[in-house]
Amino acid sequence: MREQDVALWNEGDQAWEAGDWARAGRVFADLAARNPGDANEAAWWFNAALAHKNLRDWPSALELGRRAAALVEPGTGEPAFWNLGIAATALRDWATARQAWIDFGIDGIDPGEDSLEGYFGPVCIRLDPATTGEVVWGRRICPTRAVVLNVPMACDRRFGDVILHDGVPDGERVLNGHPVPVFDEIEVWQRSELPTWAVEVSAPDASDHEALHKLFASGKWGVEAGSAMNIICECCSHGSLAVRRTVPTGTRTMWLAAPADVARDLLARWRDEAPDRRTVGKLHTISAPSA
Incomplete structure (x- = not known):
């Protein structure tokens, strides 16, 4: 390898360590373009594509990702295909995305230009x-x-x-x-079109709160008890953590996702099923879709 290319490679590594994705992307793409057939060519195109993925520069990530994917073997789980699939999905280029997942080695995906919508667990x-x-x-x-x-x-x-x-x-x-x-x-x-609300409700039994959850779950709406959120350390968050669902009791702040009229109607229905023990406060807007 030429001396100037060794220096360029070192520059690319330094840019990568510094998180200077724009410079790293330029350097690795330059290295690959200057050294076709080099044993490191596929890795350089991959790094260039990954740098632009980190920049969320999807057109560049797609173009560079195609170059990286062209130099590796399909069906072997090569990450070049995965990153190409991400860039193509970001741009809604379904033909490229589908082929990238197929080339990565994912079963059950057919070629085509339709949006890829399925259940992947x-x-x-x-x-x-x-x-x-x-x-x-x-x-x-x-x-x-x-x-x-x-x-x-x-x-x-x-x-x-x-x-x-x-x-x-x-x-x-x-x-x-x-x-x-x-x-x-x-x-x-x-972006979801559903607004987020907070409301204080009160009921003595877990069965009351379970009934509220079922009312919202029966449609395409969301409901959570504020107490369901657990604050954990970063180390635990990135590790393996056992979780379990708990149903609240008493007075709780609930977070809801539904149109305002639907949220008010469901809350009123829930309260009126047992007005002697269930109360509902005022809805407060947390997040509303842009006009």
Whole structure:
């Protein structure tokens, strides 16, 4: 390798360590373009694509990812295909995304240009990992997207948001003995139209609160008790953590995801089923869709 290319490689590594993704992306793409056929060419294109993924520069990540994927063997679980699938999904380029998942080695995906929507199992998502890192449950609808099934409480996310998430698990949650991976959010792929509300309700028995949960769960709405949120240390969040569902009692702040008229109607129905022991306070807006 030429001396100037060795210096360029060192520059790329230094930029990478510093988190200077723009410079790292330029350097590794330059290295790959200057040294076609080099044993490191695929890795350089991969690093260039990954740097632009970190920048959320999806058109560049897609273009560079195609170059990286062209140099590796399909069906072998090569991460170049996974990152290409992420970039293509971010851009809603379904033909490229589908082919990337097929080339990665995922069964059950057909070529085509239609949106990839399916059921890929339960998943946990770490929302806004750079700040709050709130972990919620979701339904995975493709290898890199999940629908939020909790009502987030610590960050500006909503029940029903579709989240573009990373492909390497960063922790796990264990529910009823079954491990579920935690993936870090990359970005909000599609924003939910449902507002988030907070309301104080009071009822003496767990059965009362269970009835409220069932009322909201019967539609496409969300409900959480504020007490359901557990504050844990970062180390535990990124490790393996056993979880269990608890039903609150007494007076609790509930977080709701539903249109205002639906939320008020369901709360009134719940209260009127046992008015002698159930009370409902005033709805407070937490997060409303943009006008």
